[in-house]
Amino acid sequence: MNPIVRTLNSLMGARMAQSGRFVQIETRGRKTGRWHATPVGYGQAEDGALFVGAGHVDAHWAHNLLADPTCRASIAGETRTYRAELLLEEARDSALRSIKGRYGPGMADRIGRGPVFRLVPTGAEER
DSSP: OOHHHHHHHHHHHHHHHHTTSSEEEEEEOTTTOOEEEEEEOEEEOTTSOEEEEOSSTTOHHHHHHHHOOEEEEEETTEEEEEEEEEOOHHHHHHHHHHHHHHHHHHHHTTTTSSOEEEEEEEEEEEO
16 A cells, blocks of 8 residues: 555544544564554444454455454544454354444445454453
């Protein structure tokens, strides 16, 4: 990804996550080892876990989670550390319903074309 686009994505993602409407996911690059941030739509489980789904099979953040499931996620000024679990079949479908329920048909059509994850809090909270 172009460094300028990556920087803009990170800045816009922080603003979008601040509103609570989106979550900003920070994943460790599978090639560089550096942290990269991107905003994504999400759903919430009753136990505090988050559901996130990639809009494309080649989404870098999703491939980064497959390589290293530890990530950070920020919503409304609160950042926590999570461990990603790839969801399949029924669990994937249930997570997608949760995500799509938050956003309506316009954005929901793009979510879930790639991998879908459950982000489980590790207990680490940051600021």
